[in-house]
Amino acid sequence: MPNSTTEDSVAVPLLPSLRRATNSTSQVAIVGANVCPIESLDYEIAENDFFKQDWRGRSKVEIFQYVFMKWLLCFCIGIIVSLIGFANNLAVENLAGVKFVVTSNMMIAGRFAMGFVVFSVTNLILTLFASVITAFVAPAAAGSGIPEVKAYLNGVDAPEIFSLRTLIIKIIGNISAVSASLLIGKAGPMVHTGACVASILGQGGSKRYRLTWRWLRFFKNDRDRRDLVTCGAAAGIAASFRAPVGGVLFALEEMSSWWRSALLWRIFFSTAVVAIVLRALIDVCLSGKCGLFGKGGLIMFDVYSENASYHLGDVLPVLLLGVVGGILGSLYNFLLDKVLRAYNYIYEKGVTWKILLACAISIFTSCLLFGLPFLASCQPCPVDALEECPTIGRSGNFKKYQCPPGHYNDLASLIFNTNDDAIKNLFSKNTDFEFHYFSVLVFFVTCFFLSIFSYGIVAPAGLFVPVIVTGASYGRFVGMLLGSNSNLNHGLFAVLGAASFLGGTMRMTVSTCVILLELTNNLLLLPMMMVVLLISKTVADGFNANIYNLIMKLKGFPYLYSHAEPYMRQLLVGDVVTGPLQVFNGIEKVETIVHVLKTTNHNGFPVVDGPPLAAAPVLHGLILRAHILTLLKKRVFMPSPVACDSNTLSQFKAEEFAKKGSGRSDKIEDVELSEEELNMYLDLHPFSNASPYTVVETMSLAKALILFREVGIRHLLVIPKTSNRPPVVGILTRHDFMPEHILGLHPSVSRSKWKRLRIRLPFFS
Amino acid sequence: MPNSTTEDSVAVPLLPSLRRATNSTSQVAIVGANVCPIESLDYEIAENDFFKQDWRGRSKVEIFQYVFMKWLLCFCIGIIVSLIGFANNLAVENLAGVKFVVTSNMMIAGRFAMGFVVFSVTNLILTLFASVITAFVAPAAAGSGIPEVKAYLNGVDAPEIFSLRTLIIKIIGNISAVSASLLIGKAGPMVHTGACVASILGQGGSKRYRLTWRWLRFFKNDRDRRDLVTCGAAAGIAASFRAPVGGVLFALEEMSSWWRSALLWRIFFSTAVVAIVLRALIDVCLSGKCGLFGKGGLIMFDVYSENASYHLGDVLPVLLLGVVGGILGSLYNFLLDKVLRAYNYIYEKGVTWKILLACAISIFTSCLLFGLPFLASCQPCPVDALEECPTIGRSGNFKKYQCPPGHYNDLASLIFNTNDDAIKNLFSKNTDFEFHYFSVLVFFVTCFFLSIFSYGIVAPAGLFVPVIVTGASYGRFVGMLLGSNSNLNHGLFAVLGAASFLGGTMRMTVSTCVILLELTNNLLLLPMMMVVLLISKTVADGFNANIYNLIMKLKGFPYLYSHAEPYMRQLLVGDVVTGPLQVFNGIEKVETIVHVLKTTNHNGFPVVDGPPLAAAPVLHGLILRAHILTLLKKRVFMPSPVACDSNTLSQFKAEEFAKKGSGRSDKIEDVELSEEELNMYLDLHPFSNASPYTVVETMSLAKALILFREVGIRHLLVIPKTSNRPPVVGILTRHDFMPEHILGLHPSVSRSKWKRLRIRLPFFS
Incomplete structure (x- = not known):
């Protein structure tokens, strides 16, 4: 009888007592702002009889349809x-723009207190709105979302x-939070939005909102x-920076854990579409139909200068810029982590x-942004200024602020402005004498610390723009310090x-380089940018990991790195398998x-054929919980x-076995079976x-x-070395490879020199 | 006794008679111009006791040294x-330049016959030199080398x-062949040179030339x-086109089969060094110290035009350009393959x-290059020409040729010129009226066919520049046909x-795009370039494979693609394993x-512990032939x-087990053992x-x-399903996955619909 050994085979502990403990490390993680399982x-492609049958049954038209649908x-x-990217920028530019225009007008009229109240109250309301909708409606939308997407692409499914x-909260929340003049970015949330x-x-x-389309149901699997x-993540970066090639490279270098050549091509297609649509939309806006947008939005800094020549003396x-940038970048990562x-x-205490x-961050930010420019001395307008000085309104290099006519406040031009405009001001060429040392230094210090404190708030917030x-302010400050010792203008610095700061925090090389090139539209900068990036990344890697990896670790995502830790060489698979x-x-x-x-809460079960079907126990395959639930x-x-027949x-139908949407799955508790049914049998062969x-x-x-x-596996079967044991002795899952789990089982290896070496030589690979 | 079953265990045929046949498909391939094994x-990292011991014994200094040496x-x-790239260009520009100047001077003096003799004899001598040294000294240097490098990076080791x-023949031969005005390129050979x-x-x-450095012996393994x-391949492209990011992407998209993030960073470093060194060298040459170089060499076409605006009407x-480019590109691949x-x-008949x-190709090329311009009518010089017209000398848009003073021969400006200058002429802006329909068409047809016939000669020859x-001539022709129906100038076309032709032949997307951007230094072209590339690749993929894959197939390299053919799903591993x-x-x-x-000529042998050491036969591991030879x-x-002890x-020493240089390995025939030694024993455990x-x-x-x-494996062990059989029943190697082998064993699957589907839907993935 096949069920004679059922009770034994189900729960037999195959491994010694030590490993009877189930793996309980990190089965939950912080997703956005909430802890979730x-x-x-x-x-993996489940190659079973049933799916082979299904695949053979597909007509050419269906296969063509599948390929066509992918494209x-x-x-x-x-x-x-x-x-979405365009709408996002349009909304931010108009919301923040109106706010700055109103405040500036009040200040020109001398009503500083009133200006401050309007400015800070607007900011507070916008921040409050963003954080309330995020906290109550969709906590998963908090933060940049890049760690979550990166973990998803590594195989971690967070609900x-x-x-x-x-998606909706991410878009609205980010517009609101960025318009609130918080020092946060739009690029990270755009990546999450694109992925969404x-x-x-x-x-x-x-499905929940009954917004489903039958013709879209072609991709019912995780691959x-x-x-x-x-594709979506790449399109998000492409839409944030108008950088299609940069988007492709970002997806490749930072986001994806598996990469195929065919994918490269399809991602390139998506980002090309983004580039073309954005170009068309911006052309429409150039004619002034988009309110305040078009004067500063969708950052694209044209720092092209014909004389971007540089010599060995500039090396x-x-x-130096690269080395210090790397140190500052790793310091940034360290502080942000803390x-x-x-x-x-604090968040464990509750949503309030x-x-x-x-709100506290918002008020603090408003005070700083409004108050700090008063510390700067007024500068007389340059006589050969290319634009109106002081600029009345929102954008431009010369903010009047509290200054007398014919003067401008250089710190206000940087700090009392949207981040996009501040970057544009810093990057612009031929402005070597517009900013004072002190202003740039104050701006740098403010940005550095304010962005560290702002990122963690419960609202959609990115890191790219703050970094x-x-x-940019750091580079400009270094450029000013060097003064005439360098041929490069301060915009280039x-x-x-x-670049150096991006290299120091995000640790991307090629993608950062291409994104900055596409932003600045100056290919001649390339060699210097490459040097700076390489140096800052090398220096920063000596101290800590890249910011997204730090955040992923903090959030508890079981991210699988592609390299093995040295102590793993000392252990055998049998040493970490946990039972039963x-x-x-x-x-x-x-x-x-x-x-x-x-x-149990296992998601995969080995299927073994016992004596009546086979002379000795033989491994037939692996069946997934989701598929068993469909059968039940x-x-x-x-x-x-008996074996089931073709009837x-x-x-x-194949659709019944299709993977459910992200984070949604059937539960065994929903299956109600009668006593009679419970005594019947199920043939698992064709479905495993x-x-x-x-x-x-x-x-x-x-x-x-x-x-x-x-290979990208979820369940790896462990088979015995000798033939007198059951055909499967364990299953390895993602959690069995996590350092916490391994070091928990074998504390001795963590004390060995491998662990230490790894820490001291982080750039070892 | 452990050796009691030796004779049995060594040659026992474990699999049915059909699979007793050894795998004999494609154990040789055409490398360069010769057939080689x-x-x-x-x-794979051989994790055995001995290496673990070695790794543990390494000090921190040694590990640091290893990392430092990599960088x-x-x-x-x-x-x-x-x-090398700079020297290559310098030599070509000066050799070809002097040739063109001398010939042009003779023609200005009316001595056409003499000019032709000098031109064709110089070309013939240069071609003869290139092909003789290639054929007799280093046949592996023939062709572009990209297929060989690509196969190497996939795991195919050609001697x-x-x-x-x-390396030396590749550099000298390529300089000579390109200077001979053959329609071949420098980029492919540069990739091979870099890899070399x-x-x-x-x-x-x-080792052969005793040029070895002890301090460089850190990388004694294939990984x-x-x-x-x-890195070398990427640096080669970077040096050919002055395109550092393009080089990285080329290595990623086209060359490499395995990719790691750490590698990306290191490759980026190499190409950054290339970009900086080239920039410095070109700066030196701009002051006129490099002879004829600096006026045209190292193609970098600055087609930057402020008004590169385009509208929906240009789409x-x-x-159309993309579609036709794709068709032409696939036709090019088809013809080149034939x-x-x-x-x-022809080559099978001998080296003569x-x-x-x-030589025949060289003479034919000389006749065409010299003769065709006579078919073109002379054009009067434009009154507002930006440069001297007609240009006397080598470069420039206006070649005098046979024309009267004040006129120029537009076809000669394209065809009687180096390829780099021809591309520069075609790409240049504001030259919409300089070239006549007929000339561009003749030039296009000539290039199309001449490059197909020139690539296969026994000399280092690339494909990039001809393509x-x-x-470029095709695009310019389309631009001229459209005339005023498009806002784009002919240089952009x-x-x-x-781009469309590169997409149609090489089928790269992102890398082609970035290389062209870095060449033309115009980021505004990006969206249109992306569209053209995607369309031409899609169209061309409908007809045949990418040119390098076609050449690799023709040469017989057992290249492993990352996707499985559909018929492989119908077969089990046991169906293709060959014995004994x-x-x-x-x-x-x-x-x-x-x-x-x-x-046998196997390179890996399973090590199984028999009865005295283990109760039942147990798989211990796998030992490589090279390691056994070291032991012998x-x-x-x-x-x-008995088991060997730590003494x-x-x-x-670990170095003794290090992998020998490419294509070199020990042979069993070199090991002479006495009768006494043959009767002794060897413990394979610590080395497997x-x-x-x-x-x-x-x-x-x-x-x-x-x-x-x-995972990148050389030997994949096949273990039995049931426990009453030997612990290993076969080994899979690269050749077992080749379609020829599988279809040879199972001719029926090739007739199934899977095969056909694959052919009709080549873009299916």
């Missing part, structure tokens, strides 16, 4: 993301990150969705504290400073299945333990993946990790 | 490749491709060398034929035409080892079958890789391929 994604979705992602609700759009399109709409989300200052940890501690903190603005292992027979009693599903729901059981198979990846238990953990990571 | 590379080598690669001899430099540095010099060769012509096949047929063919020049399998005991008799090594050479044998181990990757024999071939390819 997380699961892994299934990238169409990339096109749609490009269109939608560019429209709600790609829901329609998150891609995911929603890929799963055919939002296709991963490709689309990568030393550039090297501040976020402190914030998490989250909102209070956001660029901080880096600002660009290089931004749950195994099903090929033809299993329904009662057993339900019992196992209720008592369909209630196609057999009264006796039974034909009752199933007959080609699971396996490793022998004596394989080194480091090599198992490489297999796990490179 | 090829091997696979070992990317230092990247720096050296950048420096050397940029110097001689990275030898010092190949990287490989020679990585293996610590050339590190692969990284360096990728249609651009789409011509190369025909040439291979190779040289004769090169760019053909595409030429750039877009080059050779297995060693953990402690094996020396005689048996020598016998097996002499009678060292002659540390034991008189009885024995301490006699070995104890963590080999394994698949169960019932795994689908498609999934095994994904594992094989993603």
Whole structure:
């Protein structure tokens, strides 16, 4: 009888007592602002009889349709993301613009107190709105979203990150928070928005809001969705910076964990669509139909200067800029990590504290932005100024502020302005004498600390723009210090400073370089930018990790890195497998299945054929919990333990086994079965993946990790070395490769020299 | 006794009769111009006791040294490749330049016949020199080398491709062949040159010529060398086009099969060094110290035009350009493939034929270049010409040729010129009326066919420049046909035409785009260039594969693609494994080892522990032929079958097991052992890789391929499904995944619909 050994085979502890403990490290993570349970994604193709049948049954038209739909979705992602990006900029420029114009007008009229009240109250209301909707409606929308998307692309499925609700709150919240003059960016949220759009399109709409489209239901698996989300993330960067190639490279260098050449091509298509649509929309706005937009929005800094020539003598200052930028960047990462940890501690006390903190930051920011320019002395307008001085209104290099006519306040031009305009002012050429040392230094220090404190608030907030603005002010300050010792103008120094700071915090090289080139439209800067980036990244890597990896670690995402830690070479796979292992027979009693599903939370179960079907126990494959639940729901059981025939198979449709939308899945508690049904049997053979990846238990953990990571597996079966044991002795999942888990089981390895070496040589790879 | 079952275990045929046939598909390939035996590379880390011991024994200083050396080598690669690239251009510009100046002067003096004789004889001598040294000294240097490097980076080790001899002949031969006015390029050979430099540095010099440096011997494994060769290839493109970011992307998109984030960063460093060194050298040349160089060399076309604005109306012509470019590109690939096949047929007849063919192509080219301009009518010089008209000398848009004073021959300006200058003329802006329809059309047709016939000659020859020049003339022609129906100037059309043709032949998207942007220094072209590239690639992919893949297939390289063919899903691993399998005991008799090594040409042998050491046969690991040979050479044998102790181990040094230079390896025939030694024993345990990757024999071939390819394995062990069989039942290598092999074993799958589908939907992925 196949079920004679059921009770034994189900719960037999195959491994010694030490490893009987289940792996309990990091099954939850902070998603946005809330703690949520997380699961892994299934990238593996389940090659079972049923799906082979389905695939063979597909006509050529269906296959063509599938390919066509992939391209169409990339096109749609490009269109939608560019429209969102444009709308985002349009809204911010107009909201913040009106605010600055009103305040400036009051100040020109001498009503400073009134100006401050209007400015700070507007900011407070906008911040409050952003944080309230984020905290109460979609906590997953808080922060930049890049860590969440990066973890998703690595195979970590967090609930709600790609829901329609998150998408809407992310857009509205970010517009509101950026308009509130907080020192936060738009690029990170745009990446999340792009990924969200891609995911929603890929799963055919939002089921919860009944916004589903049947014709979009082609991508019911995690592999296709991963490709689309990568596309969306690239489109997000392309829309933020009008940098299509930069977007592709960003997705490649920073976001994606797996990469295919075909994907490169499709992502390139999406970002090309973004670039073209944005260009068309901006052309429309140039004719002045977009309110205050078009004068400063959608940052694109044209610092092209014909005489961007530089000589060997300029190399030393550039090297210095890179080294200091790297140190400052890693300091930034360190402080941001500490501040976020402190914030998490505050946030545990409740949602009121989250909102209070956001309001406190807003008020503090308003005070600084309004108050600091009064410290700067007024500068007389240059006689050969290219534009009106002082500029009355919003944009421009010369803010009047409290100064007498014919004078301008240089610090106000930087600080009492939108971030985009501040960057533009810093990057602009031929303005070497417009800013005073003191103003640039104050601006740099303000940006540095304010952005660290602002990022963690409960609202959609990015890091790119704050880092660029901080880096640009730092670069400009270095340029001013060098003065006539360098041939480069201060605008170029600002660009290089931004590069060095980006390299020091985000640690991207090629993508940062291309994004900055596309922003500044000056290819001649390339070699110097490359040097600065390489140096700042090298220096900063000596201290700590890249900012997104730090945040991911802080949030508790089980991110799988592609390299193995040195101590993993000392351990075997068998050393980290935790039990008990749950195994099903090929033809299993329904009662057993339900019992196992209720008592464990495993998501994959090995299917082993026992004596009546095979002479000795033989591994048949691996079945997923989701697929078992589909089988149970369909209630196609057999009264006796026999293999199911093609009639039974034909009752199933491939769609029923399709992966549900992100974060949503069936539960065993929803399946109600009668006593009679529980005593029936289920043939798992046709539905289990007959080609699971396996490793022998004596394989080194480091090599198992490489297999796990490179191929992109969710469940890796461990098979015994000797033949007198059961055909499967364990399952490795993502959590078994986490350092916390391994070091918990084997505390001795953490004291070995490998751990220390790794820390002292972080650039070792 | 461990050797009691030796004779059995060594040659037992484990698989049915069908699979007893050894895999004989494609063990040789055409490397450069000669047929050579090829091997696979070992990317897997052999985790055995001995290496673990070695790794633990390394001090921190040694590890730091290793990391430092990696960076230092990247720096050296950048420096050397940029110097070679510069020298290459300097030599070509001066050689070809003097030739054109002398010929032009004769023609101005009316001595046309004499001019033709000088021109054609110079070309013939240069071609003869290039083909003779290539054919007799280093046949591996023939062609562009990109297919060889691409195959190497996929794990195919061809002898001689990275030898010092190949490097020198590649550089000299290419200078000579390009100076001979053949329609061939410099970029492909530069990629090969860069890869060669990287490989020679990585293996610590050339052993054959006693040019070795001890301090460079850090990278005695294929993984590190692969990284360096990728760096070298990227530096090659960077040096050809002065396109550092383009070089990185080219290495990523076209060359590399495996990619790591750390590699991206290091490659970026190399190309940054190239960009900086080239810039410095060109600055030196601008002051006129480099002869004829500096007026045209090292193509960098500055087509920056302030008014590069375009509107929706320009989209249609651009789409058309892309579609036709794609069709022409795939036609180009088709014809080139046919011509190369025909040439291979001729080349089989002997080396004389190779040289004769090169000479014939040279004479034919000379006749065309000299003769065709006479067909063009003379144009009067434009009154508002920006430069001297007609240009007397070499470069410039206005060649006098046979025309009367005050007139110029527009076809001669294109065709009777170096390729770099022709491209510059075609790309230049504000020259819409300088070229006549007829001239551009004649030039396009000539380039199209001449480059197809020229590529296959036995000399270092690239494809990039011919494709760019053909595409530019095509684009310019389309621009002229459209005339006033488009707002774009003809120079822009030429750039877009080059993009469409590159997309149609090479099928790269992002890298082509960035290379062209860096060449033309005009970021505003980006969106249109992206559209053109995507369309031409899509169209061309409907017809055939990318040109380098076609050439690799023609040459017979067992290139592993990252996707599985649909018919592989129908097959199991057990269906393609060929026998007989050779297995060693953990402690094996020396005689048996020598016998097996002499009678087979396998490169990896499973090590299985038999009864006295283990109750049942147990898989211990996998040992490489190279490591066994090292053990045999060292002659540390034991008189009885016992495990070796730490004393024995301490006699070995890690360097002895280091991978030999490319294409070089020890041979069993070189090992002479006495009768006494043959009867002794060898303990293979500490030297075999104890963590080999394994698949169960019932795994689908498609999934095994994904594992094989993603992880980068040379030998994949196949283990049995049931426990009553030997612990290993087969080994899969690269050749077992080749379509020829699989379809040879299972002809039925090729007739199934999967095969057909694949052909009709080539863009399916």
